[in-house]
Amino acid sequence: MNRTEPSWDFYRTFLTVLQEGSLSAAARELGLTQPTIGRHIDALEASIGFQLFIRSPQGLIPTEAAVDLRPHAEQLAANAAALLRAATGQGGGVRGTVRISASEVIGIEVLPPMLTALSERHPDLVIELSLSDAVEDLLRQEADIAVRMVEPQQDALITRRIGGIPLGLHAHRRYLDKHGAPDKLEDLLDHRTIGFDRESAFVRAIRKRVPLIELMRPSLRADSNLAQLAAIRAGFGIGVCQVELARRDPEIVRLFEKEFALPLETFVVMHENLKTTPRCRATFDALVEGLLAYIGR
Amino acid sequence: MNRTEPSWDFYRTFLTVLQEGSLSAAARELGLTQPTIGRHIDALEASIGFQLFIRSPQGLIPTEAAVDLRPHAEQLAANAAALLRAATGQGGGVRGTVRISASEVIGIEVLPPMLTALSERHPDLVIELSLSDAVEDLLRQEADIAVRMVEPQQDALITRRIGGIPLGLHAHRRYLDKHGAPDKLEDLLDHRTIGFDRESAFVRAIRKRVPLIELMRPSLRADSNLAQLAAIRAGFGIGVCQVELARRDPEIVRLFEKEFALPLETFVVMHENLKTTPRCRATFDALVEGLLAYIGR
DNA sequence: TACCTGATATACAAAAATAGATGAACAGGA
DNA sequence: TCCTGTTCATCTATTTTTGTATATCAGGTA
Numbered sequence: 001m002n003r004t005e006p007s008w009d010f011y012r013t014f015l016t017v018l019q020e021g022s023l024s025a026a027a028r029e030l031g032l033t034q035p036t037i038g039r040h041i042d043a044l045e046a047s048i049g050f051q052l053f054i055r056s057p058q059g060l061i062p063t064e065a066a067v068d069l070r071p072h073a074e075q076l077a078a079n080a081a082a083l084l085r086a087a088t089g090q091g092g093g094v095r096g097t098v099r100i101s102a103s104e105v106i107g108i109e110v111l112p113p114m115l116t117a118l119s120e121r122h123p124d125l126v127i128e129l130s131l132s133d134a135v136e137d138l139l140r141q142e143a144d145i146a147v148r149m150v151e152p153q154q155d156a157l158i159t160r161r162i163g164g165i166p167l168g169l170h171a172h173r174r175y176l177d178k179h180g181a182p183d184k185l186e187d188l189l190d191h192r193t194i195g196f197d198r199e200s201a202f203v204r205a206i207r208k209r210v211p212l213i214e215l216m217r218p219s220l221r222a223d224s225n226l227a228q229l230a231a232i233r234a235g236f237g238i239g240v241c242q243v244e245l246a247r248r249d250p251e252i253v254r255l256f257e258k259e260f261a262l263p264l265e266t267f268v269v270m271h272e273n274l275k276t277t278p279r280c281r282a283t284f285d286a287l288v289e290g291l292l293a294y295i296g297r
Numbered sequence: 298m299n300r301t302e303p304s305w306d307f308y309r310t311f312l313t314v315l316q317e318g319s320l321s322a323a324a325r326e327l328g329l330t331q332p333t334i335g336r337h338i339d340a341l342e343a344s345i346g347f348q349l350f351i352r353s354p355q356g357l358i359p360t361e362a363a364v365d366l367r368p369h370a371e372q373l374a375a376n377a378a379a380l381l382r383a384a385t386g387q388g389g390g391v392r393g394t395v396r397i398s399a400s401e402v403i404g405i406e407v408l409p410p411m412l413t414a415l416s417e418r419h420p421d422l423v424i425e426l427s428l429s430d431a432v433e434d435l436l437r438q439e440a441d442i443a444v445r446m447v448e449p450q451q452d453a454l455i456t457r458r459i460g461g462i463p464l465g466l467h468a469h470r471r472y473l474d475k476h477g478a479p480d481k482l483e484d485l486l487d488h489r490t491i492g493f494d495r496e497s498a499f500v501r502a503i504r505k506r507v508p509l510i511e512l513m514r515p516s517l518r519a520d521s522n523l524a525q526l527a528a529i530r531a532g533f534g535i536g537v538c539q540v541e542l543a544r545r546d547p548e549i550v551r552l553f554e555k556e557f558a559l560p561l562e563t564f565v566v567m568h569e570n571l572k573t574t575p576r577c578r579a580t581f582d583a584l585v586e587g588l589l590a591y592i593g594r
Numbered sequence: 595t596a597c598c599t600g601a602t603a604t605a606c607a608a609a610a611a612t613a614g615a616t617g618a619a620c621a622g623g624a
Numbered sequence: 625t626c627c628t629g630t631t632c633a634t635c636t637a638t639t640t641t642t643g644t645a646t647a648t649c650a651g652g653t654a
Contacts, residue, residue: 004328008305008377024601031301033643038602048384057601057650065387071570072380075438079376080305083369087345090362139436139451141372153450154436273368321631330613335632354620354631596654603648612639620631 006047012080013040014052015073018066022059075140082141088126089279095124098283101143105225107131109245111147114290118283125279138271144280146269147287149202156272160284162291164263166243169255172235176253182238185212185259192219194231194239202264206240210260244294266291303344309377310337311349312370315363319356372437379438385423386576392421395580398440401523404428406542408444411587415580422576435568441577443566444584446499453569457581459588461560463540466552469532473550479535482509482556489516491528491536503537507557541591563588 016026016037023037030037041060045052052069053060062070089096102111107129115127130143137143138157152159171181175192182188195218196203207213219237222228232239233249242264246252268287274280313323314334324331338357342349349366350357359367386393399408404426412424427440434440435454449456468478472489479485492515493500504510516534519525529536530546539561543549565584571577 005377005381008309008373011377011380012305022601034602035604035644036642039641048381048387050384050387055602057648059601065384068387068574069380069383072376072383072438076305076373076376076380079369079373080302080308083308083366083373084302084345086366086369087347087362090345090347090365141369277365319631331632332614332634333612336611352632354618356631598653599651601648601650604646605644606646607642607644609642610639611641612637614637615635617634618632620629622628622630624625624627 004047006044008076010040010044010047011073011076013037014044014066015070015077017041017053017060018062018070018073025059078140078142082144085144086274086277089277092278093124094122094278094282096279097126097128098145098279099128099130099143100145100147100283100287101130101132101137102147103149103225104131105229105242105245106147108226109229109242110291110294111287114286117290118286121286122279122282125282127283138269141271144270144274145283145287147291148267148269149264151265151267152269157269158272158275160268160288162266162268162288163295165266165295167240167262167264168243168246168257169238169260170232170241170243170246170252171238171255172232172249173251173253174235175237178235181253182255185210185256188212188238189215192237194218194220194222194228194237197221197223206262209262266295301344303341305373307337307341307344308370308373310334311341311363312367312374314338314350314357315359315367315370322356375437375439379441382441383574386574389575390421391419391575391579393576394423394425395442395576396425396427396440397442397444397580397584398427398429398434399444400446401428401521402526402539402542403444405523406526406539407588407591408584411583414587415583418583419576419579422579424580435566438568441567441571442580442584444588445564445566446561448562448564449566454566455569455572457565457585459563459565459585460592462563462592464537464559464561465540465543465554466535466557467529467538467540467543467549468535468552469529469546470548470550471532472534475532478550479552482507482553485509485535486512489534491515491517491519491525491534494518494520503559506559563592 013026013030013032016029017023020026020029023041024034027034027037041052050065051063052066053062085097085099087096089098100107100111100115108131111129115129119125119127130137138146138152139154151161169188179191182191189212193216195213195216200223220228220231220239222231225241228239229241229245231237232241232246232252238255240262243254246254268284268291270280270284310323310327310329313326314320317323317326320334320338321331324334327334338349347362348360349363350359382394382396384393386395397404397408397412405428408426412426416422416424427434435443435449436451448458476488479488486509490513492510492513497520517525517528517536519528522538525536526538526542528534529538529543529549535552537559540551543551565581565588567577567581
């Protein structure tokens with residue numbers, strides 16, 4: 001049992017080995033050499049008193065203990081990255097790196113023009129875009145600013161409600177020409193539809209408003225909204241997507257405009273600590289402004 | 298501008314210098330020497346490209362940039378500590394270190410017997426007790442388990458509702474002998490009372506139930522519930538404290554038992570990740586059981 | 595089977611970080 | 625005013641860490 005706390009660098013090495021699967025690969029990743037990485041792991045194991053990896057000629061197999069420690073190490077890495085981001089933004093003015101988390105559709109279909117304008121206005125700003133639906137990344141400091149579809153409950157976060165992005169049922173004209181357009185909502189049961197793979201809060205929200213959904217058996221299931229949108233564009237069938245995005249393609253037709261209209265509540269969220277940092281403030285404001293314009297306010 | 302990420306150890310050194318206020322003190326704290334600490338800071342400054350401290354013969358004065366980075370460094374330290382705690386708990390069975398966060402009164406007056414029993418049942422368990430009312434410490438990983446008086450909103454936390462700890466108005470018999478006992482609630486205005494220093498959610502809750510509180514001018518203001526309890530015990534005046542704690546001292550009398558009764562909702566909270574680790578599981582269960590018994594269920 | 599490519603482990607030399615000692619500057623107290 | 629205790633900066637010797645080169649092992653392929 002060692003009395004002194006292990007070097008924090010060992011944690012970084014440990015995480016990299018976990019991620020890469022071998023000492024050699026971790027060494028390449030970190031710009032060090034394999035013996036060094038091996039010594040780091042040895043030292044860490046000696047320090048905490050149990051084995052983290054089983055060595056094999058094919059690489060290192062993490063023990064149960066190592067797997068348990070992994071989330072902590074990842075958290076540590078996220079924090080170190082956040083610190084470094086905060087550091088790059090020092091010195092006044094809008095500069096440094098800002099990391100934005102958004103869902104895939106938003107990040108790919110909606111944000112790019114806003115980010116372009118933001119970047120042109122602030123040439124020293126570096127933008128990182130992380131596409132995921134994980135709600136927790138702000139608290140984990142994996143991002144500075146997030147565009148979310150659920151309102152965060154946390155006090156430490158400052159939240160700006162944008163409003164509802166209108167969703168609607170859509171299909172490509174090619175599909176409708178081939179299979180005909182449904183007259184009544186009930187007709188949807190006889191159509192090829194695009195739905196979600198797993199149950200989510202969003203799915204439950206839809207079902208609450210349109211109970212018919214319950215009965216539908218989607219021909220394509222995908223959790224990625226982007227994949228759903230792509231399927232609609234490809235004429236696969238009938239699915240839900242943002243009205244605004246569908247409108248961009250004149251060949252895509254909206255169905256049941258009156259019967260099916262679901263606003264997707266949208267929020268821009270930032271950790272309170274970052275409120276005063278220029279790069280985050282500017283990005284936050286740009287996103288709020290851009291998204292408000294996007295939903296037509 | 299340096300291309301490589303700074304050593305994570307530099308962050309630790311940086312934080313320690315911030316906390317201690319000088320290179321020398323930080324060196325003592327970390328078991329290193331002053332020149333080493335100085336080099337770490339130099340290297341970190343070179344790496345991020347701006348100055349962190351202004352050197353002076355009295356110590357190091359942090360720049361604005363350093364102050365901005367401090368919360369990140371603290372977060373990093375909390376995570377490193379959490380990782381180390383998780384490491385000490387490896388190996389099966391209830392062992393290692395568990396860190397509990399609770400309010401002062403709970404931690405000092407209520408928990409000790411429970412922790413004693415827990416410790417005797419699990420000799421290899423090391424218990425750390427952090428007394429504060431900060432709600433965020435679980436998400437920041439500054440603690441493994443918390444006893445809280447507000448229900449956390451976060452999904453990642455598992456919460457066990459205990460119930461209401463009964464609060465009541467109390468005074469020491471010595472005080473009442475000297476100043477007389479109030480007959481009606483309104484009489485409280487003429488008494489020496491013990492109240493809160495700053496506005497808090499808890500204060501607002503009391504006021505909502507007993508609007509009279511608004512008019513009262515406490516003779517002693519303290520945010521520490523423990524200080525309030527001590528003042529009641531010392532016969533300073535009339536104040537609010539847990540009925541159960543007051544009952545321990547036969548000289549303390551409860552006032553307006555019917556007119557003033559406020560249950561203090563209590564929750565035991567743990568991060569979901571720790572659900573399966575034996576040391577946290579055992580501690581969580583022990584706290585739940587102990588607190589349920591405490592409020593008399 | 596022989597060979598190639600990936601892996602880890604080890605030995606030893608080079609590089610880097612550290613400790614130790616010393617000096618200068620400043621603040622507070624006798 | 626001088627003394628004492630503190631600070632940081634600098635120089636040098638030493639220790640520690642790292643890199644290089646090499647050995648060894650496992651698995652896939654001709």
